[in-house]
Amino acid sequence: MSGVDAPPAPSTSAQTAPDVTPALTPATATAAPKVLLHDHLDGGVRPETIIDLAAANGYDALPPGDAEGLGQWFRDSADSGSLPRYLETFDHTLAVMQTREELFRVASECAQDLAADGVVYAESRYAPEQHLRAGLALEGVVEAVNAGFRDGEDKAAADGRQIRVTALLTAMRHAAMSTEIARLAIRYRDEGVSGFDIAGAEAGHPPTRHLDAFEYLRRENAHFTIHAGEAFGLPSIWEAIQWCGADRLGHGVRIVDDITIDGAPFSEWLEGAKSNPAALVEVELDRVRLGRLAAYVRDMRIPLEMCPSSNLQTSAALSISLHPITLLKRLRFRVTLNTDNRLMSGTTMSREATLLSEAAGWDLDDLRWVTINAMKSAFIPFDERLATINDVIKPGYAALGADGSPPASEPAA
16 A cells, blocks of 8 residues: 555644644544554443343342442553553453343444444454353354444444454463464454454463464455464563464554664663653654664564553553653554453543653554554455545545645655
């Protein structure tokens, strides 16, 4: 796709009014068309829906309180700074996603909520193996979720909002069902399932344990992403790419472990610069060096599914202002912006964009660039990706005053 989609130059205070890209306000962020590649279905359930479904199915382990209080409980629990504890919050959402009716409702509401936030294309991931307690077969889980997404798309369209949602089927790293789930993804690849993923705690569960699944998917010409480089570092990323053949990296934030600034490892340099919230915006790029793995990820345009708020909760980043996404954007990595778990992080795509605007100086052209990056990287056919970029995304940003045209001296992306 065209080099005109290279990222805009970082904003500077010296720009005059006619050259300034429109501000990325909360309202503008919501109005802008957005693409979401990394969002967990069981991490985005409405609190009121959890309460309703728990009452209906007899689940009595929810923390006491109303929907607002329950939502706050999820956010507070996820703020622990520990990925394993963060993952524990899913016990409650999974408890109300075990029947066809429950899965249908959650999936439908997911599509509607994303559409209301201005998302025009989304890939929602979930692990079918975690939804079998009430007697559903794996196929029944997938069919219920797919039906729910279609219902949500129809209801969003009735409200004047167009969205397309496809599913990524996830296998859990600590379990032994990855090949079975991979076969399920192939079975439903023409019925709303666009790809495959593995998720769960990285430490002690390397992606190479699931090579049979990845080799099967590659033989079937299928797409897959791998959670890598979130809680664990470069070995996880290297295995995901070079052993398993991942098309994208889920998170991938730890790729900065293979970057130096002024000759110092990124984390060491950042420790000395953390008192300056604009450090990653201001550092001159000729002081930055990429290691072999980081250079490979950039050279091969391997998409990074980055989730700033979630990374703060799991201690994968220090702050929004110092999140590696801003430096990686400046270095022209294939960066995408995502939510991960909207319930646990209390977030939306618009909120993630607004946070980066407020803390790291992102503007509307930056959001446009990561949106096009994401659409380029989606697991649907090329012609459909291109149509969404040309017919929906670019006109949407143009209407908001952003054309995204970079200076002629900027490299292609």
